[in-house]
Amino acid sequence: MTKKNLLQLLIGFLTIVPLVAGCTSQDRPDTEADASAINDIWTEYASRLNDGDIDRWISLWTEEGVQLPPNAPPVIGKDRIRVGMKRALDQFTFNIEITNAEVEVVGNWAFSRGAFTRTDTPKEGGQPVFFDGKYMTILERQADDSWKIHRDIFNSNVASGGE
Amino acid sequence: MTKKNLLQLLIGFLTIVPLVAGCTSQDRPDTEADASAINDIWTEYASRLNDGDIDRWISLWTEEGVQLPPNAPPVIGKDRIRVGMKRALDQFTFNIEITNAEVEVVGNWAFSRGAFTRTDTPKEGGQPVFFDGKYMTILERQADDSWKIHRDIFNSNVASGGE
DSSP, rough: OHHHHHHHHHHHHHHHHHHHHTTTTOTTTTTHHHHHHHHHHHHHHHHHHTTTOOHHHTTTTEEEEEETTTSSSOSSHHHHHHHHHHHHHEEEEEEEEEEEEEEEEETTEEEEEEEEHHHHHHSSSSSOOEEEEEEEEEEOOTTOOOOEEEEEEEEEEEEEEEO | HHHHHHHHHHHHHHHHHHHHHTSSSTTOTHHHHHHHHHHHHHHHHHHHHTOHHHHHHHTTTTEEEEEOOSSSOOOHHHHHHHHHHHHHHHEEEEEOOOOOOOEEEEETTEEEEEEEEEEETTSSSSEEEEEEEEEEEEEEEEEESSSSEEEEEEEEEEETTTO
């Protein structure tokens, strides 16, 4: 191997080192963009439910999504989450507002935590039901760099909150 | 620079590359050890509550810990979490069993999800209260490589579960 070849090889390594280091999760420079994208998911989550658009709402979830609603067992898998939410949207018009408090992005994973209020108005008539709640969510980065909801748990902030 | 110097430099880089890559979160080789350490935290979490040992239980949390109990507002900071749990342990003897279902470790963060049952027996007499619940938790790796609870939310699996 000539001195010139060695030098070329060395330059190659000088190029590769930052690339290898750069692909690590914690050094990703786009954490702010990710946090912004995740906040957008909450805006869309609320809009889809308020519109009663089950198909676009369920598209926010991973296939292996798990929803952990209060006062009910875990709902495992996108298909079952869809069935459960469709049943609710068939019966109620939702008015949900989400205020995200925290996003932490680590590589292809993120957690998000915040508060929500929700008023469910029965479509067949009757008194609306009001919820004042909080949530914690795990999101997973997809192959196309979008984020989807992977785990979601929520509960009431008040003793009489119904959930 | 001589050919020998260049070769030494190259060998240096060949040594550094895997080290740099090895310090990334997703390539950590000790995910199983981390998952095992996190499972141990749940064993300890239950034991400390069942013993009524508030000081050792609270030591499982980060200083900036946030607890999200059902039917109550968020409890923010280790000091407040301690006050709330001490109040409960003063009134009740706990019998809690935790069955962790999932641990996902990403660098210095992990999430954990599972189920628990809890029987709270009033110390002043009266009927025990039974809970059948689920939880999701964010844990943070500490400087000494131990894990601590950073965010914890839980709710009931049953409509009459009381939480």
